[in-house]
Amino acid sequence: xxxxxxxxxxxxxQYRFTPKGEDRENYKIEPAIVQSFKEVKDIIENLPLDKPxxxxxxxxxxxxxxxxxxAVNWSANGNFRTINMSNKNYPNGMFWYFTEALVKxxxxxxxxxxxxxxxxxxxxxxTLAKTYTGNPGEIxxxxxxxxxxxxxxxxxxxxxxxxxxxxxxxxxxxQNIELGKGxxxxxxxxxxxxxxxxETRLVFRCNVDGNTPGDEINKDNNIMIIKVEPPGIDVAAxxxxxxxxxxxxxxEKVDTLLIPTARLVQPSIMEYNEPVRVRIRATKGFSYDxxxxxxxxxxxxxxxxxxxxxxxxxxYTYEYEVISLDKPDINPANNKxxxxxxxxxx
Numbered sequence: 147x148x149x150x151x152x153x154x155x156x157x158x159x160q161y162r163f164t165p166k167g168e169d170r171e172n173y174k175i176e177p178a179i180v181q182s183f184k185e186v187k188d189i190i191e192n193l194p195l196d197k198p199x200x201x202x203x204x205x206x207x208x209x210x211x212x213x214x215x216x217a218v219n220w221s222a223n224g225n226f227r228t229i230n231m232s233n234k235n236y237p238n239g240m241f242w243y244f245t246e247a248l249v250k251x252x253x254x255x256x257x258x259x260x261x262x263x264x265x266x267x268x269x270x271x272x273t274l275a276k277t278y279t280g281n282p283g284e285i286x287x288x289x290x291x292x293x294x295x296x297x298x299x300x301x302x303x304x305x306x307x308x309x310x311x312x313x314x315x316x317x318x319x320x321q322n323i324e325l326g327k328g329x330x331x332x333x334x335x336x337x338x339x340x341x342x343x344x345e346t347r348l349v350f351r352c353n354v355d356g357n358t359p360g361d362e363i364n365k366d367n368n369i370m371i372i373k374v375e376p377p378g379i380d381v382a383a384x385x386x387x388x389x390x391x392x393x394x395x396x397x398e399k400v401d402t403l404l405i406p407t408a409r410l411v412q413p414s415i416m417e418y419n420e421p422v423r424v425r426i427r428a429t430k431g432f433s434y435d436x437x438x439x440x441x442x443x444x445x446x447x448x449x450x451x452x453x454x455x456x457x458x459x460x461x462y463t464y465e466y467e468v469i470s471l472d473k474p475d476i477n478p479a480n481n482k483x484x485x486x487x488x489x490x491x492x
Contacts (some may be wrong), residue, residue: 151209166198201249254363255300277373280339294325309347346375378474380411383483410440431464
């Protein structure tokens with residue numbers, strides 16, 4: 147008997163999960179007939195998406211139309227018989243056409259490092275995850291962790307090297323590390339504190355060559371930087387700069403101001419906020435020698451007019467440096483700066 151009812155009262159919801167790389171016909175379809183769409187949602191939303199593969203989800207609905215005895219007014223889906231009579235997953239060789247949705251669960255691995263006291267990767271770890279301080283030459287322990295946040299077991303490697311030295315000869319390298327889903331492995335690396343002026347950034351990286359076996363879904367979180375430095379501060383001269391002057395007539399006097407600066411870039415001990423005395427002195431081209439006080443992240447600008455005069459075209463170079471008087475400077479490489487004045491004829 148044909149007809150339409152006034153409300154849907156049954157849902158035939160079925161699904162099958164086929165692991166990645168497997169034959170779908172080897173896996174059974176799980177059926178359920180429920181009376182509300184809420185029950186349908188509960189089934190779908192609670193499918194365990196913890197393995198790579200594909201979910202096939204099928205659904206038909208029935209309404210409350212009057213039918214012949216024993217019949218239900220299911221939505222048309224059709225069926226046909228095949229010669230595959232031996233497969234237990236298809237009783238009597240019968241296949242049914244249902245409305246289908248495919249949900250693909252991407253496989254993959256997600257390895258990442260974290261510093262002491264952290265289990266979650268942060269974008270800031272690419273520039274600085276943690277700072278350790280010790281006396282030059284002292285051996286200190288640096289605890290780190292390696293995580294697999296992927297949904298399957300995988301193998302990677304984990305290494306550390308000083309910034310700028312590359313990965314051909316790292317200070318530490320462990321290979322063939324196998325981690326399951328959600329597994330964490332802890333390490334404690336012994337490191338010698340660099341001398342003043344040496345590189346202080348220690349780079350940690352997993353999947354060093356970028357070719358971890360399997361499908362690593364996120365390689366952007368493979369790296370972490372930890373500083374190991376002697377107790378000190380970093381004072382810096384202002385950046386090098388150039389000024390160009392033009393003479394309108396030969397022999398004309400032209401002049402300009404020299405604008406040197408000094409800065410406390412960042413104390414190695416992050417909580418350090420005490421004022422720091424530095425000496426600023428000219429080393430080439432002009433005369434200046436003065437002691438000033440800097441605070442964290444502050445610039446000191448020369449408060450005098452340091453004016454220089456020119457009557458001949460040419461290139462003139464002026465140099466100065468800043469020297470920490472209270473604490474060791476952990477980065478002497480940025481203590482000097484150059485000012486170049488170019489005088490040209492119009």
